[in-house]
Amino acid sequence: MSFGPMFLLATMEGLVMAAVLALTALGLSLVFGVMRIVNVAHGEMFMLGAVLAWAISTAFAGHPSIGFVAALLVAPLVVGGVAMLSERLVLRQLNYDPEATIVATIGLLYIIQQLALTFYGADARPVQAPFNVRVQLPWFGYSGYKLFVIFAAIVLMLATWFVLTRTKIGLIMRATQYDRETALAFGIPVDRVYAGVFALGAMLAATAAVLVVPIQQAHYLMGRDPLLLSFIVVIIGGLGSLRGTIIAALLIGLSDGIISTLYFSPTLAKMLATLLVAMVLVFRPQGLFGTVAK
């Protein structure tokens, strides 16, 4: 294949990856931005979304789209419920202490992972795509489902941006993010906001996972890479910055897709991403779009 088609294919693959990554990282960034908590179990929320997507979609007979739509609606809700329960039983008891919650979410990671291993098993299992359409690009036909993933991620990110910047709930979330104590003094039930944000962050990761399982299979260890890449994205973009998260996800997703496809080296792509993180940490520790804590 000549360079032109190869480059277009690499770009498309990179965009799909960026879309899934942006959604996952957005959840991580939102949780940190509002709650100042580094959720190490975020990747397991992603994994749980994927595993549930398999369980739900296989429970429905008939056209794959029925099971997929059910998974897209139900799996994020269940994962949101698990996150809310974790917030109530663990994080709230620790008074959202930044250090203690890191250790606690590491514990959550293992609990969720082992539960998945126990009840789901060690096998990787496929979920059928809801439709199988090829869209003709200049040099080749490309998966219509992958284009749908990009479109769905854009819609979800726009919806998140709209909620955060144009609604009362978003205003309450932003006020809580900027000053927890003053938010309390103005009648904002901070504990409930935290529970909602933690659930929302997990639901974004779960939605990304449901979108991605028809492309890569569901597996109980699949949370590790999204967690690592999400951290890379939010460190580069700036923890808590919506714009930074999206731009960094595009940067990492595209570079990963292009380098992996053009040079057949996913390892080289990961090395470059890690190098970029190191450079950001040295020269701009708050990330490209983050603000310095006062």
Place this chain on the structure above:
Amino acid sequence: MADALTISGLDAYYGEVQVLRGFELTLKKGEVLCLLGRNGAGKTTALKSIMGLVSVRAGHIIKDGKDLTKLPAHEVPKTGVAYVPQGRRLFAELTVAENLEIGLMTRGKGDVTRESVLGLFPVLRERLSQRSGTLSGGEQQMLAMARALCIEPDVLLLDEPTEGLMPSMIARIREAVAELRQRGVSTILVEQRVDAVLSLADRVAFIENGQNRETVPVEDVRADPDYVRRYVGVS
């Protein structure tokens, strides 16, 4: 004059450190009560205790028959108590309008409250879409007060509202406090500037080592400079 707020036997802590010890205070309806005392005496902690922002382990804060110490912190403003913290504590990344909206969401009556508050601080009307962190110090203080007034409080807690402001702004803040007294709002004012205390207060409570040593009418403080010398260390 009836009581707007009564504090009795209050023990308040920051972590394991006790700051207030058996603190007593009575705020009468429609008065401006100033808390005076040295740094670390417990003035700010007294205000935060009322708002439920520090740990209270003993005592009562009674407003309209309700004990505020029994409420979660986010329920306190809904009883009509508003707080203007030291250093303003605006939501700096939010616009002026959004800061006011936060106050209105708590208890205010929408546009009516908003117009009434903007009538008190007209300069904010021109800045509604501006990020509050970019306002001048005086404008920020006005916004902090305006945001609190959006709650439509009957008890207002002001923590050093004139700190770091230029004289013209201090005069504006004083006018606003006087105007609020006319509207029947009861105010507890923590203030380091003795001249401000003497010009605004109806009564003065002298705070020392986490206790209210005595509460006296402002005329007595004017007549006897020894009060200020004894509790604040300046004359």
